[in-house]
Structures are given as structure tokens and as C-alpha cells.
Amino acid sequence: MFIIAGLGNPSREYEKTRHNVGFExxxxxxxxxxVNLTDKKHRACCGIGMIGTEKVILSKPQTYMNLSGESIGSMADYYKVEPDHIIVICDDINLEEGQLRIRAKGSAGGHNGLKSIINHLGSQEFLRIRVGVGEKPKEMDLADYVLGRFPKAQEALMEDAYKAAAEASIMVVEDGADAAMNLYNRKK
Structure with a gap:
């Protein structure tokens, strides 16, 4: 069994923001x-489906980004899912818009959602699919940037990135992390 969680912030005001690429x-x-994401369990909108013969739980934590670990940790404990069977999709300001970077483990890299997950799992051994949202302008506050929306000109690029992140998560489950990293961790 795998947990595949997309990070973001709940409520309409945060829809389509840079921080919500995981939800998308x-x-x-x-x-x-x-899969219907209608179950409200573990402080998340979630649903259970299959990728090949593997059961997967899809999750959109409703705890707000900085507390994502509360939801994912609760789900991992309940379903007895080890960190190496957790896939987290999130935004990354250190990657160009639309670029993907997959890592099997690692630090939070300054991302508060990942920091919360590491704290609640007690491990850095979960896979991350980072979706690039671009570097913030120097004069702009980080929170304002990640809670802002993409310009119209980037919407199609980001839609492609969301599709790629979804496909990458399927590949991780079916073929393993190395196969997904080899395919998706390329510069555009």
C-alpha cells in the first residue's frame, strides 16, 4: 500500500495558487x-484506488501546508504505511516553472510542509515529487509569492506539470523510484 499526498491549502481562496500544485x-x-476524494479522514480529503495490483490512498491534507505532517502522520500510523511507501507532491521555488524533481529521501529544503511531515513521521525516507513554481522576485515576500497565482501565460505549462507529477507517481508505484527519477529529473 502507498499513500500519495498532494500538499496545499484548503478553501477556495487558495485554489490555483503556487502552494497548491500538490492538490492540482x-x-x-x-x-x-x-478515485473519489470524498472521504474525510485523518484531517484530509482522501480516497482509495489501485495502481496495477497496488492499493493506493490519495490524500489532500486539510491542515494547511505548514501542518501537513499531522494528517500524513496520522494516515501512515493508521494504515501501517512505512515512510518509503509515501509519495508527497509539493511546490518548489528552487525549480523553474513546470520542472519536476523526484527524490527518494532528503531534507525539507526550507519547505514547511515537508518539515512538518519529517517531524511527524520521524523520518526523511519518503519520496517527494517537487513541482517547480519558479523563483520569487527579490522584492516580494515569500508567503505572498507562494500564495499567488500563476500568470495566464504559464497556466498551460503548469497543467502539463500537474499531469507529469501524476504520471510520475504512477511510475514510482509500478516501476520504482529510480525509473521515475531517470525519466523526470531532466532539465527542460
């Missing part, structure tokens, strides 16, 4: 796998 990818993945 999970919505596409849920559509592809015919």
Missing part, C-alpha cells in the same frame, strides 16, 4: 484512477 496533481491522479 492529486485531483488529476484521482480522475485518472477513478
Amino acid at each position: 496533481a492529486i485531483d488529476l491522479l484521482a480522475d485518472k484512477l477513478l
